[in-house]
Amino acid sequence: MNMKNRFSAAALAVLLAACTHTTPQTAAGASSDSQSQSRRDAARAVLDQGIKAYQAQDYAAALPLFKQADQLGHMKAARYLGLMVLNGNGMAQSNAQAFAYFQRAANEGDITGQYWLGYCYENGIGTTRNYAQAMKWYTQSARRGDVIAAPAMVALGHLYEQGKGVPANRNHAAAYYKQAMDAGYEAGKTEWQRLQAAQLPE
Template sequence: MKHKLISVFLLVALLISPLAYSSDFRKGVDAFQKEDFQQAYQVFSSLANQGDALAQFTLGFMYENGQGVPQNDIEAVRWYHAAAEQGDALAQLSLGVRYTEGRGVPQNDAEAIRWYRAAAEQGQAQAQINLGARYIQGKGVPQNDAEAIRWFRAAAEQGDAQAQFRLSSMYFIGGGVVQNHVQAHMWANIAASQGNQNAVKLRNQLAEEMTPTQIQEAQKLAQEWVNSR
C-alpha cells in the first residue's frame, strides 16, 4: 500500500496544472520532483497551515515517508486528518489505511471503513477496492459479498486492474453473484492485458473449464469493454 500511495502522489504532482494551483504550490511540486525535500517541506508546510487541503495531504505524505522531516506517523495522521476533513480523497484513503494498520492511531476497523467509504464515494479506486475487501472479510462492516462486488465493479469500471481481477474472482467462485465463467474470463482478460499476473493465471484456469464458444463470447465482451473506453 505504501508504494501504491507513493505512485499515486507522484502522478498527482506531475499532472498538476499551473493554472489550477498557486505558484507557491508549483514551487513545492518542483522541489519535490527534484528531491529537494527540505525546500518542498517548507513550501507545503506554509500552505498547509493556511488550510490548503492538498498541501496538508502532501505534508502528511512527507511525514509518513520521512522526506524533508524525520519520519513521524503521528504527524502524518494529523495532516492526513486535516486534509481528509476537507474532503481530500487521497487523504481519506491514507487515513483509512492508517486505521486499518494501527499506524499513528489505535487500530480501528470502524474508522477505517468511515474513511474508505468517504474516499470511495468520491470515486477513489483504491479506496473502493479496500472497502470491497472489508465487506468480504466482514471487518468493520457486516460480511456482504454483494457489497464487495459493487465496490470492486466501481473500481474495475475505472480501469483498475486489481479491481478487475477481484471482480473476475468473484464471478469465478460465485461470491455475491451467480457463478459466471464468461464474465470471470472477460474481467480476467482485461486485467491480464494490463499486466496483472494473477489475472493471467485465473484466465488460463478458466479457459480450461470453458467451451470454445464461451471463450469467444468472453473475448468479445472484453474487447467491447476496451473499445468503449
C-alpha cells in the same frame, strides 16, 4: 457593453446602474473561485507530504497531515486514514473506523477508497459481509479502466471465479484478470496466467 445612440439618457442610466450592481457579484464570484482553488492546492500539498511520510513508515508524521488534508477537503485523505486505522499504523486499530473512512472516501469519488470499501464488504471488515455491496463498489472502482482501478478488476475476477454473490463464471473472471493485465497491473497478469494454465472446465 455596446451603447447605441438611440438609447435615451434614462435607459443609459438604468444600464449603467445594472452594470454597477452586478460587478461586485462577479468580483465576489472570481474571489470565491480563487479561494476554492487555493484551498484545493493547499489540500493537495498537505496530502503529498502525508503520503511521503506514510511511504517512509513515519506514521506519527503522516497522521496529522492526513487529518489536515481531510479537513481541507481532499477526497483521498479519508482513504489513507482508513488504511492507517485498519492496520493500526499510528492509530489504534479499528475495523469499524476504517470502514467509516473508506465509506466516506468512496462516496466522495476516490476509486481506491471504493476498492477498499468493497474489500470491507467482501470480508466483513467493520460491517456485515455483503457480496452484493462488494460487487457494487468494486464495479464502480473498476469503471475507470486504468492501472489505479486494476485492483478492483482483480477483486471482481475473484468474485466470479469463486462464485461469491454471483454464479461462478470462469470466463467472466478471466476477462477481468485480462483487463487488469492489459492496464499494466502485475497481479492481473499473474491471475490471468494462473487461470489459463489451470484449464478448468466451465
